[in-house]
Amino acid sequence: MTAHTDRAQQVELREDHAAQFLASRIVERIDGQNTTTRLDFGAAIAGLVSRSSDSAGESRGDDTAGQASTERLLVGIVGAPGAGKSTITAAVAELLSARGIDTAILPMDGFHLSNVQLGRLGLSQVKGAPQTFDAAGFVGLLRRIVQGHQDVYVPVFHREIEESYAADGVVSVAAQVVLIEGNYLLLDDWGFEPVRSLLSESWYLAPDEQVRIDRLVLRHVHHGRSPQDAIEWALGTDQRNAELIAASCDRADLIVHLT
Template identity: 35%
Template sequence: MPQVIHLNPENVMARLVPHILEMESAAHGQRIAIGIAGGPGTGKSTLAAELVAMLNAVKPGSAALVPMDGFHMKHAKIEAMGATDRKGAPHTFEGAEFVGFLHHLKHASEAVSGPGYSRKIEDTVDDAFTVQPDVKVLVVEGNYLLLTEGPWAGVRPLLDYAAFIHVPRELVRKRLMKRHGEEGLFSEERNRAHIERNDLPNYDLVEQSRERADVIFELDVTR
């Protein structure tokens, strides 16, 4: 059973950074992968980026962010599937490609570039980041890292340590409304419908995978 810790987001780093540094030292030069999982709107992307920054502040160039979102299917492919209403659900990602990419990254000795996702265009961007040869800690961030369905089952065995981020469902709903509205691509009505039809069911699915983490951070947040 994972350890469950209630704390403020600011204190997550105080828990994670020393532990990861110890893991890196014990790996004797081998790359390790740290998973930051959680549903949409839980703040895991921000936490993962902060974690990379703090690890690199201690050991410059030692950590890199690996976002799962870059493995969304291309929007044109999702449209061709007739799945735009469910964009962001597990079946609208290239899950097997993500698993293969992560496996390659753990053993690569050369620079490796990977895709990202842009909310400004609601589509993936090739070569959005590059993991340099000296990187020893991969901070892997995404919704579906701990799922057991289909190709997603291949992710967890590649993670040396996994943290799950929990934020209450009602707060997630408010955050997602704000996020979807920021780029002004869609109407408020469309955004609200998408959240209820897609984002919150995805949140519920991800919550069911939390027991596969090593630690669950239940964050004390109000906004």
């Protein structure tokens, strides 16, 4: 088990360099826990980091209870809506897979409550808030993934219909690295409290705020909202969620400032 540090390490990267840096971080960790030939990412990331504040620090008490074993890495990729989580996660997975590291992706969005359930609970107007996810189901599935005894089928959220398909994805038993991307992986409320202790490492993505909001508005328009509705949702419901997520960033092992 690896203890989380008291204070997050921070780096500043160009967004198009982030995946290379983050993939190299995983490779370094894998090389540190086995005897395979070291994969050299040094040349690829030289000069990319313009600001780094390392904090090897002390462990955070009991936070490591139930944490992922050294044989399988569970890496949490966290950020507000529009932070670029899905894009960077996919790029990291591609880099690792190209180097023979079996990698799976688990998006937390698959655990959105259905529109029917949101309507029943009176939560339709705050879809995306922590209480609109099946946190208990997500935690239970993470624990199965940590065990690594079998393929684990996972739900996948489809933005074109704003619903999830059950068992639409899979985390293969062969996966050495599982990249878990979502908004609330570092939250200490709403049933998400156990998540952080199940992760081997967590990264918080922090892009320029205006870039994030512009990207989010365009995404809402692309999926059918009017421009005005998209702006109101991004600056209303999404922004309240973004502020809650940002308040959890200090619990990450690494904060990545994207430029």
